[in-house]
Every structure is written in C-alpha cells, then in structure tokens.
Amino acid sequence: MSKPKSILLTLFFIILLGAVGGGGYLLLKDQQAPLITVTPGDGRLSKNSVLEIALADHASGLKNLTVLIRKNTTTSTIYQQDWMDRLPERKETINLSSVSLQEGAFELIVKASDGSFAAFGKGNTATREYSYRLDNTPPRVSVITMPPYVRRGGVGVVAYSVSEEVSSTGVQIGDTFFPGYKQSSGNHMCFFAFPYYMTVEEYNPRLVAKDLAGNAYDRPLAVYPLGRDFTADRINLSESFLSTKMPEFEQDFPGEMTHVERFLKVNRDMRVANRASLISIGLQTSPEMLWKGAFMRLPNAANRARFAEKRTYVYNGVEVDQQYHLGHDLASTRHAPVPAANNGKIVFADNMGIYGQVVIVDHGMGLQTLYAHLSEISVQPGQSVLQGDILGKTGLTGMAGGDHLHYGVTVSGIPVTPLEWFDPHWIQDNITGRLN
Incomplete structure (x- = not known):
C-alpha cells in the first residue's frame, strides 16, 4: 500500500474512532432508512394538485430529498434539497402547477437519505415510487330536467348526468351547498332551495361537480326565481x-x-x-x-x-x-x-x-x-x-x-x-x- 493511501486510511479510522468516542455510535449503528409517505398515494391528479411528502428518521435525522418524475422513458428531477440541521421529521409539498407535465400516466420517485455514517457517510437511503394519472379535463355535465321556476322559501329539483366519477356534485347557492345524489340509473338528482333569507336578485344557483383529480365544472343553473312575501x-x-x-x-x-x-x-x-x-x-x-x-x-x-x-x-x-x-x-x-x-x-x-x-x-x-x-x-x-x-x-x-x-x-x-x-x-x- 502506498504511503498516501496508508495515511488517508489511518485518518479515516481516527475520525471513525473519534465519532464513536464522541457519541457517534448511534450514527454508525443506524441501519434504518428514512420513512417516506406521500399523500395522495395514488389515483388521479390535476395540474393544480399538491403532493404532500412526509419524511421521518428519528435515529440520525434527515439529510436530503430528491423527487423525480418518470413519464414513458423520460425521467427528470423536479425537486432536490439538502439539509444541515438533521431534523427527525420534515414535510415538503410539490405543487404540480410548477411542473411541466402532459396528461396521462406517470410515476413519482422519492428518494431520501439520513445523516448516519452508512454507505461511507452517504447515509441510509430510501426510495419509493408512486403511480398517478394526470387529468386536466373537467367533467362534462348535462342537465336532463329541471324546474321552470323556484319560489322564495321553496324547493326545486334537477336531474343531470356526469361524464365520470366525481368526489362531489350538487347545487351551490351562495355559501350553501346542496349535494346531488347518484341514482341507480347512473344519473344524479339534487333537491335545492331558494333560501328564505335571499332576495330574487341575490339568488344565483350554480350546478357544480368536481372529479377525482380535482377538476371542477361550475355553471349557472337556468332556473327562474319568483319572489314571495312572508308575514x-x-x-x-x-x-x-x-x-x-x-x-x-x-x-x-x-x-x-x-x-x-x-x-x-x-x-x-x-x-x-x-x-x-x-x-x-x-x-x-x-x-x-x-x-x-x-x-x-x-x-x-x-x-x-x-x-x-x-x-x-x-x-x-x-x-x-x-x-x-x-x-x-x-x-x-x-x-x-x-x-x-x-x-x-x-x-x-x-x-x-x-x-x-x-x-x-x-x-x-x-x-x-x-x-x-x-x-x-x-x-x-x-x-x-x-x-x-x-x-x-x-x-x-x-x-x-x-x-x-x-x-x-x-x-x-x-x-x-x-x-x-x-x-x-x-x-x-x-x-x-x-x-x-
């Protein structure tokens, strides 16, 4: 062995022994990679979706994070961060609006390393992959039947079809939401009110639907409001x-x-x-x-x-x-x-x-x-x-x-x-x- 290599090897063991003697035993003993959790963990996303990444490593603390996207045969890095403070827990967010990504299936690859001396100081590294589909197209909604008018303090009903599965749908009137309910026919029905506390001028019902990716349909409901006086x-x-x-x-x-x-x-x-x-x-x-x-x-x-x-x-x-x-x-x-x-x-x-x-x-x-x-x-x-x-x-x-x-x-x-x-x-x- 050459003299320079011998000197370097000796220095490494001196540093290693110093680390052990100085309380770095846990950093040497830690063989557990960080825990990674991404929310949502699968399903459909839209360009406005936000992914929440939770990291945890209580033994050695967190050292770095790299997030990549793989679509077809192309892989690109969309986020990379190194930390010096070695916190045991971190939460990071990825907003897809800042990522150039076309509609369709893709994989998210998340890599995180801890601050241990494993892998010659690189730390224990965890890698997790998640499958998603990017969907930027709002659901299509078609009204089947609706009332010609609704009186103040009264009720109307609308039946309509939605082109895909939705997370929520119904009629929005001001701050009040009236849910629609899927029927055995596959269509949706919704009872909605003309609230007693609203005037004809204030009454503006809107038919809304949000798909599983978060894309929203929102259109005025063409119903004629009639006034009514109360005692x-x-x-x-x-x-x-x-x-x-x-x-x-x-x-x-x-x-x-x-x-x-x-x-x-x-x-x-x-x-x-x-x-x-x-x-x-x-x-x-x-x-x-x-x-x-x-x-x-x-x-x-x-x-x-x-x-x-x-x-x-x-x-x-x-x-x-x-x-x-x-x-x-x-x-x-x-x-x-x-x-x-x-x-x-x-x-x-x-x-x-x-x-x-x-x-x-x-x-x-x-x-x-x-x-x-x-x-x-x-x-x-x-x-x-x-x-x-x-x-x-x-x-x-x-x-x-x-x-x-x-x-x-x-x-x-x-x-x-x-x-x-x-x-x-x-x-x-x-x-x-x-x-x-």
Missing part, C-alpha cells in the same frame, strides 16, 4: 312565560342573569347552534327518495304560525330581539298523536334546545321533516316509518308557550316552506312529474 308578528314576552320557561335553560346558560337576559341567550345563541345541527343532520340521508305522494298534515289542527314569519319580541314595551320562525305551528288537542308526514327513516329523536323534544324523519336526498315541542317520543333513530305512523305526541317542550306541533321541512338542513309538500299538484308539477 310578520309581534310577540310580547310575559313574566309568566319567562318565569316558567327560562329555568329549563339554566344548565345551558348558567350564572346570574335575569329571565329576559337568559331568553336572549336561548333565542339567539342556542337557535344558531340548533340550526347548525340541522345542517349536520341533513347530511344523514338516503341517496334515494323514500317518500311517495303528498305529505300528511297534523289532523284537525289549526295553523298558529307560518313559515319564515318575522317575529319581533317585545318586553315591557321595548323591542328586544327579532328572529324568523322556520316552520308551521299546528295546534290540535292537548298531547295529540303526531303522524309521520310521509315514508322515511328516523335520523334524530331527542332534545334539541329551542325545539324541545324533536323527531326528524329523513325522506331521502336531503329532504327531511321535523316535529318539535313533543311531550313524548315513541320512535328510535334508525327506525323506518310509513306515512301516518305515530312519532310521538304534541307538547310544550323547548320554547313553546302552549301545547302544539312545530312542523318543519328542510332540504340539506335549510328550512323550506311546508306548504309545497302538502300540495299534490305542486309535487306532481314540480317534482315527480318532471323526474318521471
């Missing part, structure tokens, strides 16, 4: 009502406060929370229609309040709050049996704040009916019911001032007028007749 009422808050009802809500809003202060907490904060719950429950729905024909009204009941009635609450002659009443108040005899308005499945049967004891029946595709202020519940979640089956009895639980049924209809959790669903002619002209 208003002034409600005087009596001391008798407040002293009777507010103690029921002391656990929800504890602390020292007057009855009217607690009333405002319930009427505002709890109302908001309850409506958020209805949105969540609205997603617990069958993709198929479970109902048939006109919806049943509480028998022999007088109408006490209507949908979207604007209520002004007055205490000692002073206006203290305003809210909308989003259902029909129907008064019959005390503790009257409450029938299911149509066929469906129970998705909620419990207490819900301002509504008191509540039953919610799902009729499919986001269409649900709500039965509130019950004194008694006689069904369980998951139970199937037929039109006319008894769900419970009327009462005055929650914020009810007297024995009655608060009956509501929601579409994907958004309250709509029940009147349309009581009318067989409206259902035939606007829903079933068009779909058939």
